[in-house]
Amino acid sequence: MIASMPMYDWPEVRPATDSLWTHIASVFRDHGIDAPHMLTRDIPPPVVWNRDDLLISQTCGLPFRQGLHRRLTLVGTPNHSLGDTPAGHYRSVIVVAADAGGERPEDFGTLALNG
Numbered sequence: 001m002i003a004s005m006p007m008y009d010w011p012e013v014r015p016a017t018d019s020l021w022t023h024i025a026s027v028f029r030d031h032g033i034d035a036p037h038m039l040t041r042d043i044p045p046p047v048v049w050n051r052d053d054l055l056i057s058q059t060c061g062l063p064f065r066q067g068l069h070r071r072l073t074l075v076g077t078p079n080h081s082l083g084d085t086p087a088g089h090y091r092s093v094i095v096v097a098a099d100a101g102g103e104r105p106e107d108f109g110t111l112a113l114n115g
Helices: 011-030 061-066
Strands: 054-056
Touching: none
Parallel strands: none
Antiparallel strands: none
């Protein structure tokens, strides 16, 4: 069995991702499910999501709506406590220097979001 948590699994947050997985895996084991001790990170997410030995993984909403829902079961959606952001919604924040001027996104030139 394999498990992956590929969304936002950047090197700088890997210890937190591993800690979260350790907890999730222990809950699986407490309920008699033989969860892997380590996450699978060497297989691209689209391949992992279609493996027959997949126990659990993460995906964004778009791949799920575009077809993964036919093969996989949605278990839950993380709540990262984004204040006034309702459950199931996303929020981006543009951070600029106080003296940058402007009030609208277009005032700051080219912007990039979510790699």
